[in-house]
Amino acid sequence: MNFASDNVVGASLPVMQALMQANTGALAAYGADEITRRVKARFNEIFEREVSVFLAATGTAANALALSSAVPPWGLCVCHQESHVIDDECGAPEFFMHGAKLIGLPGAAAKLEAQAVRTYLEGLPKSVKQMPPKALSISQATECGTIYRPDEIAALSAVCRDHGMSLHMDGARFVNALVSLGCTPAEMTWKQGVDILSFGATKNGCLMAEAIVVFKPELAEGLDYRSKRAGQIISKGRLIAAQLEGYFAADHWLANARHANRMAALLAEGLMRHPSVRLAWPAEANEVFPILPRRLSDALKSAGAVFMGWTEASLPKGERIGSDEALIRLVASFATTESEVRQFLDVVDETLSQQAAE
Structure with a gap:
């Protein structure tokens, strides 16, 4: 009766089988292998458009690197006060943003309301003394197990557009939210204005496999270098990709x-x-x-x-x-x-x- 979390169990059988199959023989290192190419192409199919994909071993790395691409060192990232990025990652996003700041706002059920975010942003001083807001990060599903509906995501995206900000989605439980809503991945992300996604898979059956999925092309610039500096371009990268290949097969x-x-x-x-x-x-x-x-x-x-x-x-x-x-x-x-x-x-x-x- 262990209900502590969904990351206390191991990997699912199809994921392990795919991992074992990929473990045989020699393939190019550092993500230049055919398995990684197939998985990245699969992300294009899943999201119904061309996306940039960067694989990572942990959700913390995915979140920190995703936000580092959207927020400069002098910038501000707004999130819920209980969000994982501000509460549970030991300052990793701020570290990889090179000193940029996270600010947490309140909201019932760990959700942010568009009007509350707008009010906060419009109340910020506009002088050089104030770090300018550059990104909004939301969790899907939230830390209280609730879900943003597509119209709520779109409303938050509209606030971001009005203030020149990017919208990041922490999708540690992305698929749980997806099947609950009954919509497509595209309908829950870029079609509502999400610019960059931390796509979680470890909590839902992978051993250790996450992905940064970029919908706004300029946010992908430099992510290869950021990933390398963070130790997330893994020499045996095929073993990260193989987990996702087994994960996606037959809609597992x-x-x-x-x-x-x-x-x-x-x-x-x-x-x-x-x-x-x-x-x-x-x-x-x-x-x-x-x-x-x-x-x-x-x-x-x-x-x-x-x-x-x-x-x-x-x-x-x-x-x-x-x-x-x-x-x-x-x-x-x-x-x-x-x-x-x-x-x-x-x-x-x-x-x-x-x-x-x-």
């Missing part, structure tokens, strides 16, 4: 995300049967954030369930966590089984039934 990537989302939906449905449990935010992708009695949280831990506590910073207006309650995060993955979910919910049912009888 989509099937993985659908399964993870379905397991999260089963968790949410089972929890919501109990009046003493409520969801902090809708379970829109593969994460569930229940507010539950603290005694239940303790009982679940005692039964062997693994999960994280969560911050109250982005709760809806008027929502509060009681002194006898806990807000936790449950994450389902491509490897989560229905039996794990049922086992978890059985503990919930049994514990709350015992408490009701006391």
Whole structure:
């Protein structure tokens, strides 16, 4: 019953099989191999246009390098105050932006509203003393498991255009959001004005494989050099590309995300049967954030369930966590089984039934 995250499980079988196949024989190094060429061409198909693709081993590297291409050292990148780029990457984006600054704005459910971003930008001083805003970064899905709809992305993009900014999407759980919305990758990105994407695959079945996908050509200039300086042009680059080839084959990537989302939906449905449990935010992708009695949280831990506590910073207006309650995060993955979910919910049912009888 490990719901700590979707990166605690290993790689999926098709990904490992593709990796093993690519491990045989000799191929050109540093991304000059045929597997990497095929994968980059596949990205063009997936996004329905020609894109520039730069492979990376980690999401932190992908985010930091993507933002470094959009924000000069004297610039400002706006994001949500709980976003991964500002909260969980040890300053890597600012390091690779060579001193540029991240500023986090509040927003319920870890989402930014276009009008709130516009108001903030228009309130900035216009003198040389103020770092000029150069990019907006949004997470899809967000750190609260919620999803930006295409019209919301388009509205944020319009704000960026009005202020001469690029729009970056941190897509660590890109595919979970994609299958939840039921749209195409193009409809969730460049057609709504996204300029550069950190395309996550590690959380959804890869061993360690991410990609920077560039829709705005000028942002691709120099990314090869930035990637090399960051140690992300790997000598045996075919082994990164091979993971993505196995990931994309037969729509495996989509099937993985659908399964993870379905397991999260089963968790949410089972929890919501109990009046003493409520969801902090809708379970829109593969994460569930229940507010539950603290005694239940303790009982679940005692039964062997693994999960994280969560911050109250982005709760809806008027929502509060009681002194006898806990807000936790449950994450389902491509490897989560229905039996794990049922086992978890059985503990919930049994514990709350015992408490009701006391």
